[in-house]
Amino acid sequence: MxxxxxxxxxxxxxxxxxxxxLFVPLTLGLSFILVIMESIYVMTGRPIWRTVTRFWAxxxxxxxxLGVATxxxxxxxxxxxxxxxxxxxxxxxxxxLAIEGLMAFFLEATFVGLMFFGWDKLSKxxxxxxxxxxxxxxxxxxxxxxxxNGWMQHPVGSRFNPDTMRxxxxxxxxxxxxxxxxxxxxxxxxAGYVTASVFVLGVSxxxxxxxxxxxxxxxxxxxxxxxxxxxxxxxxxxxxxSGYALTDNQKMKLASLEAxxxxxxxxxxxxxxxxxxxxxxDTRYEIKIPYVLGxxxxxxxxxxxxxxxxxxxxxxxxxxxxxQAYDAVEKLKVDRTxxxxxxxFERHKLDLGYAMLLKRFVADPRTATPxxxxxxxxxxxxxxxxxxxxxxxxxxxxFFFIGFFLLAFYFSTxxxxxxxxxxxxxxxxxxxxxxxxxFGWVLAEIGRQPWAIEGxxxxxxxxxxxxxxxxxxxxxxxTLLYGTLAVIEVRLMLAAIRKGPLEHIDEPSDAxxxxxxxxxxxxx
Numbered sequence: 001m002x003x004x005x006x007x008x009x010x011x012x013x014x015x016x017x018x019x020x021x022l023f024v025p026l027t028l029g030l031s032f033i034l035v036i037m038e039s040i041y042v043m044t045g046r047p048i049w050r051t052v053t054r055f056w057a058x059x060x061x062x063x064x065x066l067g068v069a070t071x072x073x074x075x076x077x078x079x080x081x082x083x084x085x086x087x088x089x090x091x092x093x094x095x096x097l098a099i100e101g102l103m104a105f106f107l108e109a110t111f112v113g114l115m116f117f118g119w120d121k122l123s124k125x126x127x128x129x130x131x132x133x134x135x136x137x138x139x140x141x142x143x144x145x146x147x148x149n150g151w152m153q154h155p156v157g158s159r160f161n162p163d164t165m166r167x168x169x170x171x172x173x174x175x176x177x178x179x180x181x182x183x184x185x186x187x188x189x190x191a192g193y194v195t196a197s198v199f200v201l202g203v204s205x206x207x208x209x210x211x212x213x214x215x216x217x218x219x220x221x222x223x224x225x226x227x228x229x230x231x232x233x234x235x236x237x238x239x240x241x242s243g244y245a246l247t248d249n250q251k252m253k254l255a256s257l258e259a260x261x262x263x264x265x266x267x268x269x270x271x272x273x274x275x276x277x278x279x280x281x282d283t284r285y286e287i288k289i290p291y292v293l294g295x296x297x298x299x300x301x302x303x304x305x306x307x308x309x310x311x312x313x314x315x316x317x318x319x320x321x322x323x324q325a326y327d328a329v330e331k332l333k334v335d336r337t338x339x340x341x342x343x344x345f346e347r348h349k350l351d352l353g354y355a356m357l358l359k360r361f362v363a364d365p366r367t368a369t370p371x372x373x374x375x376x377x378x379x380x381x382x383x384x385x386x387x388x389x390x391x392x393x394x395x396x397x398x399f400f401f402i403g404f405f406l407l408a409f410y411f412s413t414x415x416x417x418x419x420x421x422x423x424x425x426x427x428x429x430x431x432x433x434x435x436x437x438x439f440g441w442v443l444a445e446i447g448r449q450p451w452a453i454e455g456x457x458x459x460x461x462x463x464x465x466x467x468x469x470x471x472x473x474x475x476x477x478x479t480l481l482y483g484t485l486a487v488i489e490v491r492l493m494l495a496a497i498r499k500g501p502l503e504h505i506d507e508p509s510d511a512x513x514x515x516x517x518x519x520x521x522x523x524x
Contacts, residue, residue, distance in 0.1 A: 008471040009081045009463040015475065016074050017441065019482040023067035023489075025437045028142055028189055029196020029231070030060040031135035036223055038131050042124045052216050053131075054119065055501040056200065061116060062492045066485055068105075073478065081471075085452055085462030089167045092158050092175065093148055100144030108137025142192070143185050150181020153448055154249040155456050160352055162332045162345055167456065180249050183242040184444070190234040191440060194401055195433035197228025198426075201408055203497055205426035208417050213500045218417055225408035232401040239398060247297040247305065250454065252315075253447035255308045256384045257391040258293060259283040263307040267294020272392075276384045281309070283388075308381055315354065316377035322355030324348040326365050353456040360450075360460055382449045390439045390446075397436040404429065 034057055041049035075097060078086050086094070111133040118127055151158075157174030158167050169175065201224035207217035246254040255261075259276035260268065261283065269288035276283045297305050328345035329352065331338050357376040358365035368376070408426070411419055448454050452462040 003460070004468055005466060005471065006460045006463050008468060008475065009466070010459065012081060012471060012475045012478065013074070013077055014445070016070065016077060016478060016482075017445075018438065019478075019486070020067070020070040020074055021437055021441055022434060022486065023063050023070060024142070025192035025195035025434065026063045026199060027060065027067045028138055028192030029194070030056060030063070030200075031131075031138045032193065033196055033200060033223060033227055034060060035128070035132050035135050036227060037220075038128050040223075042128050045124075048215055048219065050119075051501045052219050055216060056220070057115065057131075058496050058502070059493060061112075062489060062496065064112065066489050070482060081464050081466065082452075082462050083464040085457065087166065088457055088462070089155075089158075089453055092151060092155075092167055092169050095169065095172070096144045096148040096151070096175070100141055100148075104137050104140035104144055108134055108141060111137065139189055142189055146185045146188060147176060147178065147181045149444075150178045150184050151175055152451075152453050153184070153444070154178055154180035155453050160349060160456075162329060162342065163336060165329070165333070167453075183238070187235065187238040187242050188440075190231050190238055191433070191437050193231035194228060194235055195437060197224045197231055197405070198401070198430055198433045200224035201228060202426045202430040205423035206497075207500075209420065209423050209427070214417075216501050221408070221417065222412040225405060225412040228401070229405035229409045232398070232405050236398050236402060239395070247303070250448065251306050252308070252311050252380060253382070253387075254297060255306060255311060256382050256447060257387040257443065258305075259286075259384050259388045260293075260305065260307045261309055263304060263310050266304045267291045267298070267301050268305040269293055270296070271388075274388065276388050278381075278384055308384070312377045312381065315380045316373060318351040318354040319357060319373050319376050321348050322351035322353065323358075323365050323368070325350075325352040326355040330366075353451075353453070353458070356461060357450065357458050360458070379450050382446050387443060387447055390443050394436050394439040394443060397432055397439075401433070401436075 034053055037049060037053040037056065040046075041053055078093075111130045114122070114130040115127070115134050118130060122130065155167075156178050157169060157171035159170050160166070161168045200220050204217040204221040204224065207213050208221070258268075258271055259274055260271075261281055267290075269290040270293035271283065271286050271288050274283040274286035291301070293305055294301065294303060297303070325345055325348035328341045328348065331341035332345065335341070354376075355365045357379060358368045358372060360379065361372045361375055362368045404426075407422060411417065411422060417423075450458050450460070452459040
């Protein structure tokens with residue numbers, strides 16, 4: 001297949017995912033922030049918390065619509081742009097996506113209407129239950145989607161069936177409890193919680209700077225500060241857990257994001273700076289902290305982190321072994337009863353996907369030259385410079401958010417809502433968690449290249465037989481459509497923020513609370 005078609009197919013899917021990830025993190029985080037706010041309303045009975053909850057629910061609803069629209073497009077693209085991928089692994093990959101639609105999305109969609117229109121028709125506890133179910137549905141959607149994506153990163157519980165020439169499920173529980181999927185889920189949803197916390201805190205800070213809706217802003221600030229601090233700590237801790245999962249399941253990704261070209265004596269050091277070079281296959285001006293990478297990745301002083309060169313040598317051996325599996329499959333296509341070929345396949349089946357890497361260089365992998373085998377082995381190395389810097393920016397932002405929320409939590413605890421330098425900073429950093437989330441996605445997806453399914457199906461074999469013109473037409477169409485929708489959403493969000501809360505609620509003054517009674521003051 002024309003490589004231009006492959007690259008354009010990847011570009012289109014990447015752009016669709018980019019649009020989707022602009023909306024999903026905020027939906028995940030805001031849903032549970034709404035649960036916290038409404039729980040306080042139910043426990044205290046204070047009308048101000050109803051106002052707070054309804055205001056942020058409006059912003060959640062605007063964002064929710066765009067998240068659904070972009071997610072549906074991504075699922076359709078598996079059939080339109082990645083037809084062989086869908087044919088080859090659809091029995092496995094399609095199951096979590098189907099469950100996500102039947103369980104999580106239907107749950108979310110059913111209760112979201114009750115959440116918005118049931119304020120005056122349901123009791124407080126009933127309405128809180130609907131809000132919780134919306135939050136649960138949002139996070140269950142993320143779970144099932146990341147189970148599907150985690151299987152692409154670490155394809156457990158499945159096998160290639162030479163009778164159907166497709167991948168099939170052998171152990172659905174293994175797919176469900178895939179360690180890579182579980183690590184990705186907790187890390188991703190925590191990042192969504194951070195995104196929503198930064199958004200709520202930033203908008204609240206803007207209100208405080210303007211002196212508008214101060215009662216709503218102070219309470220929202222306090223909730224976002226506490227929730228954001230817990231979430232930012234979770235992101236870093238669970239990110240460490242993701243790194244540990246890479247050690248056993250995605251060794252090339254780990255070596256690439258560290259630009260570790262050769263295996264180091266245990267425990268390996270972590271690079272805090274360097275300039276990786278794909279041409280020279282080295283990292284210049286490298287500055288390392290000793291032992292840290294080994295401790296994070298292996299949880300020991302003796303565990304070894306393998307380097308890129310050594311992993312390429314292993315890939316070369318798997319390619320050579322996979323050629324035997326490919327030869328057996330070709331024989332079984334002709335005669336399904338060929339027991340010699342079937343026995344040959346069973347011996348070498350785990351490396352079949354590696355032989356398919358050769359199809360980028362030669363039509364029949366069985367005729368590959370030693371040089372082509374070496375080329376295919378080195379093609380298992382992703383873009384090291386991109387991996388190296390994307391990871392460091394993402395990790396740096398993660399630690400920055402911990403410090404930011406520590407300050408926010410301190411100011412909310414001592415009731416200091418007048419630190420204008422911090423309030424201005426809170427407004428300006430609103431885009432940063434989206435940048436971190438996008439970089440995390442780039443790290444995960446570029447890190448598993450050249451594989452669509454790690455070790456099973458190369459990306460270039462998964463695409464549909466489309467033309468360059470067809471792909472450019474859809475890329476331009478989707479970009480214009482979602483670009484327009486994104487502009488509309490941002491305008492609606494800004495309009496809702498400028499308009500402020502739906503109700504005008506009074507709050508007691510600080511002096512009155514300190515005395516024997518209280519005097520109502522306007523929230524605005």
